[in-house]
Amino acid sequence: MTSRAHKATARTSSEARAVARTQTLLKGEKGIGTVRKTVLPGGLRVITETLPSVRSATFGIWAHVGSRDETPALNGTTHYLEHLLFKGTKRRTALEISSAIDAVGGEMNAFTAKEYTCYYARVLDTDLPLAIDVVCDMLTGSLIDAEDVDAERGVILEEIAMTEDDPSDVVHDLFARTMFGESPLGRPVLGTVDTVTGLSRDRVARFYRKHYDPTHLIVAAAGNIDHARVVRQVRAAFERAGALADEDATPVGPRSGARTIRTAGRVDVLGRRTEQAHVVLGMPGIPRTDDRRWALGVLNTALGGGMSSRLFQEVREKRGLAYSVYSYTTGFADCGLFGVYAGCRPNQVDELLKICRDELDQVAEHGLSDDELHRAIGQLSGSTVLGLEDTGALMNRIGKSELCWGEQLSVDEMLRRIAAVTPDDVRDVAREVLGHRPSLSVIGPLKDKQATRLDDAVA
DSSP states (O other): OOHHHHHHHHHHHHHHHTOOEEEEEEOOGGGTTOEEEEEOTTSOEEEEEEOTTOSEEEEEEEESOOGGGSOGGGTTHHHHHHHHTTSBBSSOBHHHHHHHHHTTTOEEEEEEOSSOEEEEEEEEGGGHHHHHHHHHHHHHHBOOOHHHHHHHHHHHHHHHHHHHTOHHHHHHHHHHHHHHTTSGGGSOTTOOHHHHHHOOHHHHHHHHHHHOSGGGEEEEEEESOOHHHHHHHHHHHHHHTTOSOSSOOOOOOOOOOOOOOOOSSOEEEEEOOOSSEEEEEEEEOOOTTOTTHHHHHHHHHHHHSSTTSHHIIIIIIITOOOSOEEEEEEEOSSOEEEEEEEEEOGGGHHHHHHHHHHHHHHHHHHOOOHHHHHHHHHHHHHHHHHTTSSHHHHHHHHHHHHHHTSSOOOHHHHHHHHHTOOHHHHHHHHHHHHTSOOEEEEEEOOOHHHHHHGGGGGO
16 A cells, blocks of 8 residues: 555544534424534534524533532632633633623623533524634633733632622531531632632643543533534634544543532531521432432422422511521532521521421421422422523533433423422432431521530531
């Protein structure tokens, strides 16, 4: 074989390996709501949902990295990167990044969580190519200049200070530490003043190179879009930056976790001169992949998910102890949380906690009434559908589903699973979750004797 023929054969072989693989994950009627997925060479996944009836589109890139991937010394690095990727690339300055989207009336932002990060832009459908180019450029071509790292450090420290000024926010970080201790899930997403101050440009850049290769990224787009066109534009943007390999690579699958250790019966009190005491009472939940999450969602809705919920009626409507009271669930790859939050006057914390414990204990022992169950199923079904009425929510759904579960569920399938929840399902998950000995986090001006009595709330 001649040298030229050998090169041609090698090139043909490389091109064959570089073919994108596309499949339809959900097929909607007349193309509406159709979800398609393409895996590009290098392991980059592109997922879209088509909604021709709208004139907008939301484009996002999900990174399979969150604050739980940080060492103690790197706490806050993921969030730091979220800021720095807006600060400039080889092709655009920070002003050019923001002004490009502003000039077409779009919006662009990002958020960091404990297990993932997302960057997105929402624009008119005609401006989607611009959004794709800008966001892909940010993710693949960030400079992470030392000057920007130093300048943004001050911004992040101000963000930490702003958060610290809101005890209703801080109490949830305190509760995570109460439950998970010094494990990664127990640390704040923003980091601390000490860790953020100690981060260098080199450490942040190494973290970026490690966690932002195509196998760790998921591209998601929803709205009045064409899947094949989005794939071509994304591929061109990543190839322009030299970010796609010639050969296939295996994308990173859903996180499996490492069975984070959770505590029980622990009480943490943070003294603050506030008008209210902010309280979170909670216990271990279930992982996000657990099939019982549908039953737990119904239980959570009935307990503290709305104005007709048990906690709202007992705490606010009947006794006037709090303005804000609700329950919530959080699922991670290997564990979860169930919590009840309320803000009340400091001298009423004991009464508030007793009522909350009584309601949780009753549901753990007896489950929900038929009326509560039916109302909760209806409320959860309605909120699920209404929460997906814009392209941003659709983009979040398909991107997070691929990253966290590795599958896509149609809205009809989600509604079917919610409607299939039975009284026994709720009773079983209530006994397991609410049967745990709770932990407690409180922020406020509690006196020493009062703080000592809080141990009784988790006994």
